[in-house]
Amino acid sequence: MGHPDDPAIAAAQAAGSGLVDLHSHWFSPRAVERLGARAVPPRFVADPSGTIRLHRAGPGTAHGHADAFALGPQWFDIDARLDHLDANGIQHQLLSWPTTLGIDAALPAADTLPLWRDYNDELAALARRHPARFSGVATLSTSDIGWSVRELERAHGELGLLGGVLPVNGFASLAGAERFRPVFEAAQRHRSHIYLHTGYANPAVPGQPPLHLHGDSAAIRGLLDTAWSFAAATITLAFSDFLRPYPDVTVQIAMLGGSSVIAAVAEQVALNADRYGIDDVRARFRQLWFDTGAAGRGGQAIALAANVLGADRIVFGTDYAPAPSVRPVIDEIERAPLSAAERALILKENGRALLAAHGKALA
Known part of the structure; x- marks a missing residue:
């Protein structure tokens, strides 16, 4: 099924529920070509059935060795994606590269910079073709x-x-964040939106968490390790003065910023304001937004974050592409113990306001 490029028609098609998804990924044609031409991981490999598999290597993979997983058509097929978004009432998606893959951490700049430039060019071209649907x-x-x-x-x-x-993980410590200060200076000049997504930065960035904190119950420990990584970055940005010179920069943190961990920390700081010298904890989060992607999609975690940090800090994100459907996140938010007003903020209004602050007003 084809989709017209006219923004008014596209907006009308998407009028359904008007949901705004700020956590989604896409692989561009040139990215597939470049990673498919590599002889060693990280690389794309097509198996005899035609399925493309990503072979990963470096930080973030099992014990540092290469692994592989199949990539479904949602990673590549824009028409199929648009059909799926229409069927589920999603008006607009913010697209990004999945830093989870650890490519920037595993390869030298000489190998990654052409890939990133090509990807950014093609992402911009996609957003221009479908301005009502993608940023x-x-x-x-x-x-x-x-x-x-x-x-x-x-x-x-x-x-x-x-x-x-x-x-x-590049922001797990203030020392790590300082490496990115020139980026934030440029971001302030342009009133940028900076998205912090799962993954490791180049090893030269200090203060990143260990690859594996424990050897037992690896899958379950991985949940805790992920939550710790996001909570550590949230603490860096909320409880230091790093962001103070950049008041016009907005920062989105995936996976609810480590949801339960950061909510518990924030609540304890609020309960012991004298000890920590912080009177208004919520004020510390006014430049930060937390999305409901993947590890942050649980209804109870969303409600906890809304209660402690404020529903106005939470944006809807599906992690679509790694996740083959947006529906599970929508269902979790619908089931979460939230008021109707809080639910509307998370599913629609916060995302619309955030995009509008960066010049992207949705119809």
């Missing part, structure tokens, strides 16, 4: 910060993208 944030390098500054400038000046995406 994008540019992929930035964690190994060449000067290039990232220039690319963020290009993203705003030439490409029409809203900001950039970086791996969250």
Whole structure:
């Protein structure tokens, strides 16, 4: 099924529920071509059935060894994606590179910069073809910060993208965040949206968490490790003065920012304000938004974050592409113990307001 490029028609088609999904991923044709041409991981490999598999390597993979997983058509097929969004009432998606893959951490800048530039070009072209349906944030390098500054400038000046995406583990400590200060200086000039998504930065970025904290119950420990990584970055940004010089930069943190962990920390700080010298905990989160993607989609976790941090800090995100359907996240939010007003904020209004703040007003 084809989809017209006219923004008014596209908006009318999407009128359904008007949901705004700020956590979704896509692989561009040139990214597939470049990673398919590699002889060693990370790379794409097509199996005899035609299924493309991603072979990963480096930080974030099992014990540092290569692994592989099949990529469904939702990663590539825009018409199929639009049909799925229409069927589920999603008006608009913010697209980004999945930093989970650890490519920037595993490869030198000479190998990654052409990939990121091509991807950003194609992402911008997609957003121009379907302006009512898609926005994008540019992929930035964690190994060449000067290039990232220039690319963020290009993203705003030439490409029409809203900001950039970086791996969250680069912000697990203030020392790590300081490496990205030039990027945030450029982001302030352009009133950027910076998205912190799962993954490791280049090993030169200090203060990142260990690859594996424990050897037992690996899958369950992984949930805790992921939550810790996001909560650590949230603490860096909320409870230091790092963001103070950048009041016009918005920061989105995936997976509810470590939801239960950061909510528990924030609640304890609020209960012991004298000890921590912080009177208004919620004020610390006014530049931060937390999305409901993947590890943050549980209804109880969403309600907890809304109660402690405020429903106005939470945006709807599905992690679509790795997740083959947006429906489970929608269902969890619908079932969550939230008021109707809180649910509307999370599913629609916060995302619309955030996009509008960056010049993307939805019909």
